Amino acid sequence: MLQLSKLSLLTLSWTALLATKVVGDELEGATSASIQTSPAAAPTKLSAAAPELTLVNYRLEVLMITAAVGLVANYFYGSRKNTVLASVWEKPITDVLQANFSAVGNGQQVLEWDSAADLLFYASGRRHCKYAQGHLMLTARQDPIALLNDLTANNYEKLQIEVTLNDDVPGFVFAAVPRKRSKAVGRDRYDVSTFAKVIASDKVPTDTV
Template identity: 60%
Template sequence: MLRLFRLSLVTLSCVALLAAKVIADELEDVVGEVTLPAAETPVSPKSSQAVAVELTFTNFKMEAMLVALAIGLVANYFYGSRTNTQLSKTWEKPIAEVLNANFSLVGDGKRVLEWDSAADMLLYASGRRHCKFVQGHLMLKARQDPVSLLNDLVANNQEKLEMEIVLNEDEFVGFVFAAVQRKRAKALNRDRYDISTFTKIVANDKISPKLVLFSENADATAQLLESGLGDILADNNSLLEELVITDSPAEKPDSHEFKRDKKLSVVIRLPEATNNNIAQFKELLEFVFYLVDYIPEGINLRPESVRKLAKTRDEAFKEFSRMVEQDKQEALAKALSEKRRIELEQVGKMSPEQRRKWEEKDRKKQLKKEQSKRVRRVK
């Protein structure tokens, strides 16, 4: 916020300097030496008479508009920042209550939300069973920036809370599941590797027509909906914009050394800050952390489901398995090459008789290797 404040002051200063420059140019044009006609006043070639020209507001319309624009931008910045500060405090209270009830360490111990800009706040908490930590992003409208605010209005961007909870890896069998607003479904399926690779869109008459379900395993999906998630997804007025449960990366890996963290991600829309809406928001936030417990404790997949999930991942990550094997072969070949180089250096220091014995021994060793290769080819 301080950075944006300084930027606004610099902008105002630049506009003011520009206005002063334009005013100076105007004055130079309208106030100057005007030579009277020779017929009316005889003057010598080296003399002239200056006549003052009357200045009016009309002469400075552009300058006045620039100054007014600069003042308006700075005033809007402070007004928008103040409004967002008040809103952040309103939403910080229910967020803090839920996080403090679930985690032993919330924020920096003093504040729950940390300002990242005049419209964005970050949150972090750790110290809870079944998960490693949660990190989030509270996104308000950029009321301090008219251009960004106009873009939000045109794009119909909503104020929201995004959270990513990293779950403990060894407490449940991984799967991929997602519920998302219908308008976001196509982009989500296109942009996320885990959803496009492992899931399919499933029809469910019990959920809101505004939502789309992506499911990898029917067994896991049925048990998830029984947790109370089905009732939330059936509500047309639910604040839940997006929910993703995954054990695979969102972006396609470019090497075999990639993390397969199990995560629960949610996007919750921020409604108008009324008492009823804040209570609804808090209730949904509490349910999210109920899911953190329900997934490892309440979901029990059948053996055939577990085998199917494992097989699907083996197929999906087959190319990475080949990359692992290739890297092992390359490392082994490099080690053998280095060993051979050192051995040959030592041979170079031997006496002729020692070298002859070593060459004979090495020839027998190479011959034995060739015979072993032939035997393997025959088999």
């Protein structure tokens, strides 16, 4: 998938550069022709024959159509790829929410599309908790510019869940991090190092504390 995305971006970039070169050549040719033509030149007899239609005469149009077709094809391909990934994410998200909340989604579906690369979900119905809302951020495969930014910035799919507790719930500090990063998190986070302690639990993976 990454190779196809890079190939699509390279193809669109090459098409844009070639179109720019063609426009420059045509403008340069038109300027040269206007300079070489003398205002006092004798009128020439116009030919009634139609100009020859060749593909070279429509280089710019062909490049623009190719770029447009490439963008449309990339949009549908990227959107389809994200739809498949969303269906893979939906089951584990639904299972976790249904195990902890009584009302999940809108009653028909859990994940709702906010854009071609973003999905939202909502759950409520748990003691001491107002609601939980989440945001599944996929790579923008349908947008070449955003995809290029994701590739250069090493952005990956991200799942973000925000749980809002009731106002009368006392404050607490909670963290779940990979075991190999626990010391670094303790140094960087004052609240974790001051109010939290490492505990063992069989409900989390062995490489997580």
